[in-house]
């Protein structure tokens with residue numbers, strides 16, 4: 001397995017990398033103390049739980065979930081949602097002080113749900129991400145496009161729809177690592193209940209079997225914060241984390257994903 005982070009003198013480490021190293025150390029310590037955390041062998045498949053479209057009131061469930069399960073997650077926040085109310089601002093402060101949670105940039109406006117029109121103007125996309133950065137002061141370089149499964153890592157890229165290509169290249173040029181996802185965790189439109197643990201684990205095994213992940217051995221899972229509004233989903237999430245660990249998977253923050261862009 002390759003190193004997730006390059007070896008550089010400490011004095012030359014950029015801020016986001018220091019945050020990643022500190023997070024790694026903290027998580028290792030925290031997991032060592034937790035009876036719930038199971039040590040995974042070095043060649044384990046790594047799962048990255050990511051949550052899009054927060055912060056909404058239900059996002060607060062991530063606080064207890066991550067702490068009690070000692071599970072690292074990555075969240076992609078939308079500025080206009082985070083700053084929407086006193087409640088969402090309070091949850092923002094709570095979650096950004098949680099060492100299990102890594103926050104990335106999901107744009108300020110989320111394209112106002114008009115994706116094709118949004119990506120038609122790549123310069124405006126960059127401005128929107130910078131507005132989000134200025135508003136929420138992310139300490140990482142992680143980004144995810146709204147409505148597009150697009151990847152920009154150090155040496156590799158992938159697009160789903162072509163209209164996001166130029167915007168994604170612009171974000172990469174501006175220093176962002178743009179993450180898509182390998183598998184979306186479905187939830188029902190009627191009551192926001194997450195797909196069952198067994199169904200998700202079955203689909204994860206299919207992704208592995210048919211080599212469908214962007215990086216072999218690393219699976220980025222996409223969840224959406226609205227699913228957290230159903231209490232059953234929280235139980236399902238807990239069961240998934242425990243059952244996946246029992247099956248030999250391990251969980252990591254996207255800061256630990258291999259081959260990321262390095263900003264000198």
Ligand SMILES: [Zn+2]
Pocket residue numbers: 052053106110145146147
């Ligand atoms: Zn989104």
